[in-house]
Amino acid sequence: MKRPVDRQTFDEVMVPNYAPSDVIPVRGQGSRVWDQYGREYIDFAGGIAVNVLGHCHPVLVDSLCEQAHQLWHLSNVWTNEPALRLAQQLCAATFADRVFFANSGAEANEAALKLARKYAHDHYGPDKHQIIAFSGAFHGRTLFTASVGGQAKYSEGFEPLPGGILHLPYNDIAALEEAISNHTCAVIVEPIQGEAGVLPADPAFLRRARELCDQYHALLIFDEVQTGVGRTGVLYAYMDYGVTPDILTSAKALGGGFPVAAMLTHQEIAAAFTLGSHGSTYGGNPLACRVASRVLELVSDPAVLQGVRERHQWFREGLQEINRELSLFSDIRGKGLLIGCALNSRWQGRARELLNAAQSMGVMLLIAGPDVLRLAPSLIIPQEDVELGLERLKRALALRIAADREEG
Numbered sequence: 001m002k003r004p005v006d007r008q009t010f011d012e013v014m015v016p017n018y019a020p021s022d023v024i025p026v027r028g029q030g031s032r033v034w035d036q037y038g039r040e041y042i043d044f045a046g047g048i049a050v051n052v053l054g055h056c057h058p059v060l061v062d063s064l065c066e067q068a069h070q071l072w073h074l075s076n077v078w079t080n081e082p083a084l085r086l087a088q089q090l091c092a093a094t095f096a097d098r099v100f101f102a103n104s105g106a107e108a109n110e111a112a113l114k115l116a117r118k119y120a121h122d123h124y125g126p127d128k129h130q131i132i133a134f135s136g137a138f139h140g141r142t143l144f145t146a147s148v149g150g151q152a153k154y155s156e157g158f159e160p161l162p163g164g165i166l167h168l169p170y171n172d173i174a175a176l177e178e179a180i181s182n183h184t185c186a187v188i189v190e191p192i193q194g195e196a197g198v199l200p201a202d203p204a205f206l207r208r209a210r211e212l213c214d215q216y217h218a219l220l221i222f223d224e225v226q227t228g229v230g231r232t233g234v235l236y237a238y239m240d241y242g243v244t245p246d247i248l249t250s251a252k253a254l255g256g257g258f259p260v261a262a263m264l265t266h267q268e269i270a271a272a273f274t275l276g277s278h279g280s281t282y283g284g285n286p287l288a289c290r291v292a293s294r295v296l297e298l299v300s301d302p303a304v305l306q307g308v309r310e311r312h313q314w315f316r317e318g319l320q321e322i323n324r325e326l327s328l329f330s331d332i333r334g335k336g337l338l339i340g341c342a343l344n345s346r347w348q349g350r351a352r353e354l355l356n357a358a359q360s361m362g363v364m365l366l367i368a369g370p371d372v373l374r375l376a377p378s379l380i381i382p383q384e385d386v387e388l389g390l391e392r393l394k395r396a397l398a399l400r401i402a403a404d405r406e407e408g
């Protein structure tokens with residue numbers, strides 16, 4: 001007989017780079033999740049901005065099962081129909097006309113950064129290798145992407161780090177104007193910084209970044225790993241900003257919970273990746289691409305995207321009402337269903353504590369740093385679940401506040 005597994009098992013057999021909750025979810029349907037004890041949770045986390053169509057969406061389950069009976073994997077010596085179809089869809093829906101598939105956001109960014117280096121190297125020589133990135137940015141956990149990311153805690157202790165990377169303050173036009181030069185090969189930016197606390201870019205900042213990149217022949221890379229695939233109420237956030245990048249990366253929501261990532265670009269830039277320059281064993285596998293095709297199809301429905309903007313209002317109003325009564329947030333920000341609630345001075349540094357409180361009342365949340373609660377639910381979360389979740393959240397927060405008063 002198999003021994004039951006629980007939270008303690010984690011400490012016995014897993015590398016301690018996470019500190020997971022005591023709750024172990026075992027099943028999900030739509031925006032509800034159940035744990036080992038059958039307790040129910042409303043999911044305002046969406047995995048981590050991943051499950052755009054909720055858990056176990058029947059259409060996605062069917063696609064996955066159909067493909068599972070057909071073909072799982074081939075080497076890149078052969079291409080496959082699901083990958084070709086997904087690439088066609090991505091090209092038809094965006095600025096891009098070339099696609100590279102990977103398995104995670106970090107890998108898509110790794111490909112984007114390598115492509116930018118290679119393109120600059122081939123066209124302008126080895127001196128044009130500087131990558132400009134922004135403080136607070138998160139681009140993944142490979143050594144290159146963690147070094148390009150703008151939070152030192154993710155690269156400290158892993159030195160020596162890859163060189164030729166410059167960090168500037170986010171949304172600071174003057175700093176970018178000052179720093180960019182003919183040595184810059186790429187500027188990489190999140191249209192909304194997710195991990196840093198749900199911080200949207202100023203439209204003027206992105207517009208100026210576009211102009212400067214054109215002027216200095218640098219490539220503009222948008223990391224849309226968190227903002228992409230309907231999250232902000234348009235298919236990709238760049239569409240709303242009216243600023244088109246040269247390279248865009250997409251992951252998280254793209255597979256609706258199945259691992260897949262894509263790097264999108266133009267043919268002229270893509271050409272710098274010649275035969276053998278880059279690759280991935282699992283990237284573009286038929287299972288992932290078949291599911292992602294369906295995700296893209298479903299999310300592209302104008303009614304779904306309109307629904308995201310509508311749900312943003314439900315959340316905003318509900319959270320504002322909570323705040324009127326409980327006074328926790330100094331700001332409620334974000335777009336579509338990527339929402340950040342910045343904690344006021346009294347609650348600074350205590351986001352994780354509030355996440356735990358919400359969990360014990362049956363709501364799953366995310367945090368974005370120690371000072372921000374983050375919500376990134378399914379794009380099709382039913383109104384009933386939004387209301388019930390917010391009600392539970394309010395009760396959880398009120399209880400936490402009362403306990404806080406008692407503790408003095």
Ligand SMILES: *Cc1c(COP(=O)(O)O)cnc(C)c1O
Pocket residue numbers: 103104105106107109138139140141190194195223224225226251252
């Ligand atoms: C999550 C995230 C990544 C990393 O994606 P992984 O799939 O974890 O490698 C990169 N960039 C942004 C903006 C993200 O939110």
